[in-house]
Amino acid sequence: MVENYNDVKTVNTFEIKERSYFSILWGRFKKNKMAVISLYFIIFLIVVAIVGPLVSPYHYTMMDYTALYQTPNAKHWMGTDDGGRDLATLIIYGLRNALIVGFGAGLVEVFIGILIGAIAGYLGGQVDNILMRFVDIMFALPSFLLNLVLVVVLGRSLFTILLAIGLTSWAGMARLVRGQVLTVKQLEYIEAAKALGASNLTIILRYVIPNSVGPIAVALSFNIPGAMMMESGLSLIGLGVMPPMPSWGGLIAQGSRWMLSYPHMVLFPAGAFALTILAFTFVGDGLRDAFDPKQSD
Amino acid sequence: MLKYVVKRIGFIIIALFFVSLITFILIKSAPGNYVETERLLSQNVTDVTVPPEVKAAWEKAYHLDKPAWQQFLIFIANAARFEFGPSFQYPSTTIEKIIMRTFPISFRLAVMAIGLALIIGIPLGIIAAFKKDTIVDRIAILLSMIGTSLPNYVMAVFLIYILALELHLVPSIGWGEPKHYVLPVLSLAIGPIGSITRYMRASLVETLNREYIRVAWAKGGGFREVVLKHALRNSLIPLITVVGPQLAYLTVGTVFVENLFNIPGLGKFYATAAIYRDYPMVMGTTVFFATIVMLTNFIVDIIYGILDPRIRKRSMMEG
């Protein structure tokens, strides 16, 4: 057979380094500098949320009537609020709660979404039809409505809020997973796998899941801040976690009342919130780039 | 087309039935669902004992003397006629009257925000698409990303600080004059501006790469003929599928902004009702909001079907 090896790429040695799919993804992700910075920032936030409460000299219930409305200073890095509480401590606790709700609700959402989406997509037919009509209803409703009702019913603890948000926001994920299952089901390489003699379970585990992680991860990275916003939104209108437990939404609502005289009381929580959400968004953006098959290396 | 419309309306009715049912069941299972405590609580009076005959009268007024399934049927039947009865907080008026009084305020905010978003978002998206991969484009993408990801109440905080407190351009509080609309509408609009810009850019970039656009250039068209007549048309038609849901979500999304700016819209009343466990009000408003959202999406889909010949002609052939 005629074959010419001249134009083989730059690889000259036969044993080139083993490369995994993950390393390729990471290589593409790294190209998006905002995403990398944001990822480090999120890791930093998680560390702060865990370590912060342990090292802070203040507690979120500690009132100090000798130090009301203080602007940032050496003792109180971000100042104090109308009860003389240390704003930085409040924000750290708010951060902790936001992260718990964000990741927790995200987990609930992914779990329900994958379950329903995969069942609908894989079984198809009448099951798919009924499940998807249900998803349609959930999707057509702003999740905020049901959320509000659920919180009224379940109560206002961190866990119930997390649950309520998770229970009301999985519709998009279910649609996405179903779509993924349907596309992957008719992809040529899945047909090829069938032709090679792979069983259904093998097909799902070895080919469908590795190639569906991308869109799910991307969706999740956008849904975590979504859950955080929902939590804060509920707090903002007075339906979030019970005071005195701080929440960013509650801090913003409270701070905005004093905005004219003490803007730091609202700007710090709002700023921290905005940065956190943007970080997640940028990571999501980076993930989307990394998983985009059109991206070349 | 007719078949499709009937089908969609059927879906909306079924969906609304389920929404009502779920809300009803949830609220029935809520803790402390007793008319006297709830009604007193919602009016901020707690230390009064209610005589039995008054209690019975109240229960009758809210149909609480009947079994649950009857209550539900009564609710559904009344809701279909847009009658929700009195609320706990405001026994002297009806919920539909409150909705009629307050919803237009929320709706006006939402429509103004969407209008503003279209006026700013469409040209911004077009510019970004034309300056693709330049610094202008990158800034537009970054701004729209920030705009779409931040919630409107955080936007509101920053806008108040910059426009009201630092620059003294507009008042930060108050309600009743046109200038009081500026900050709420801006905070509501920034999200939709972001998504419309992003959508327009992506859609136009894609359309401009289409073969039929190259054909139009090859036919000797200029900017007006090719971009405005061929490309923009095909990008604007699907835009309404983006704007429709935005409008629907915004009508509900005003809740936060109304709370922050103390605007007497339906969202504000809705939130207060939830805090004070004014169950009839929560029930009625939830179903009302759900109806509005579904109707908006329905109308958008119909308009889309009319504008796109492929859908219009195909559905005509099938139906």
Added chain:
Amino acid sequence: MEYLLEVKDLKTHFYTKKGVIKSVNGISYGLKRGQTLSIVGESGSGKSVSVLSIMRLLPTYAKVDGEIIFEGNNLLNYDDRKMKKIRGNHISMIFQDPMSSLNPTVKIGQQIMEPLLWHHKASKREARQKAIQMLTEVGIPSAKERFDQYPFEFSGGMRQRVMIAMALISEPELLIADEPTTSLDVTVQAQILQLIRKIQERRGTSVILITHNLAVATMVSDYIVVMYGGRIVEKATTKEFLKNPLHPYTLGLLNSTPILKSRKSLNPIPGQPPDLRKLKDVGCPFAKRCSKKMPRCEVENPPEIKVSNTHNVYCWLYV
């Protein structure tokens, strides 16, 4: 006979982030009035880019050099406004994929009339009449009814007929057809090739046909240009080309094309098509895959060998 179009040392380079891509790197040829010229090559040979350069339908990061003399004027000196008057009026173009070449939301008739409306300021009525006449001429039955239909109501072969009608409605001197039958079935391909030839004979239009199919090229054209890696490797009248093909790439292409009922075995060119990014400026682009490669082929540009007045080959073998 005088030349309608003369391309002299045409160079089209794309300036991308990852480096300069020299898609067309100095090609020259002439097309006489009423004749058909085929440009043959594989993917990445630059054949499509070379005609898009004539039409100047390239992205802004493409730089075109050389001379394109059309009816005595160098088109490369034309500004956008003057170029617009050429496109679709004096030079028309049809593309590979008829399925995506028509705007899905605009009626067929409207799209066919556009060149007339844009260039000749014809009245709608005149344009409509001409369009229906053209539709009939390209073999579309009941043209009057078809005029008001949308592209999705047409099959692939019918759409390519529509494209031809659209390209010829303003009676251009030159028609450029870029792989016009590649995405069509063989029986439909035969119909379309027949149609192009008939119309050309009737109207005397000159044609440039871009194709990867050597057989199609030899069947319809008077003159053949073979491109590889952005350059011309051989050009000749079809007669001379068939009788005496010289360049190793041309021979390789001929030996790679299966011929029905010939029972000859294929003798393919080894290796892969070149990566234009890595192709050097000096040396023959085909050297890497050439079985008759000499040392000088890699370091010196191949000379132009005049086999006859109408047959040129660019190869060191024939010095």
Added chain:
Amino acid sequence: MAQNILQVENVKKYFKVGKKDLKAVDGVSFTLEKHKSLGIVGESGSGKSTLARLILGLIPPTEGDVYLLGKSIFKASKNEVKQLRREIQMVFQNPYLSLFPHMTIGSNIEEPLRLHNIGTKKTRKSVILNLMEQVGVPPQYYNSFPHELSGGQQQRVAIARALALKPQLIVFDEPVSSLDVSIQAQILNLLLELKRKTDLSYILIAHDLAVVEYVSDLIAVMYLGVFVEFASTEELLNEPLHPYTQTLLKSVPVIGGEIRDITISGEIPSPINPPSGCPFHPRCPYKKEICEMEKPILKELKQQHYVACHLY
């Protein structure tokens, strides 16, 4: 008589499109002997790719059956099917889409061996390198990913993967239609070489008659879900009997040839609304009354030459 490797019995495949049936394959029967190559030619919409998937047992038929080495693919037990899979393989039209995108070239070729528990990781590696050499993929590509290879190289990898289990039959679905002419010829020669060196049988599905002729012993012409003509390659090309085959032969461009008058007009109709009677009658120049009423069956007109046409 030579052993039959494949027997296809009146297979049909209807897809539901709304409330109508799309008759992709509408009754195809044939047998294939060992070490023979069959080419199936047809235009887009003729149902040839669906037929390939039916032969592989990738989709269940609406009617009919497929026997591989005498065993029904559709009635076999799970274990039997897995065993049968080792005997029949497929190569798809778009190599990029049919290779596993998240696996290296080596892993892609290794996958069938893993799935059937053949060999150890170490012994498999030498098998893979052997296969790569056999199909002409340089060993340097072992750890590359599919998207890093050219189309021709990808198709070679797909062929190597199909060869890994040493199947007796491979179905090639338009294996060269997305490739450049010079690369196409390389792959076609590879197919011929494989056939010469091994006792492989194969079915090649393509729209290009010249391509099919080059590598097949037998040719079947498919139109709207049925075989309209089926004969040995020489017989079919020299004495085409069906009007559609005749047109097809006239339509194929030939180097240095003339554009010939095509006697048929129009295009292949949609399989959702197929014509009554003979599927070809709306385009047929020799149409008779019976053609509109009755669907002709595939008859053996001469020895080993089958035609479905009312003319005969």
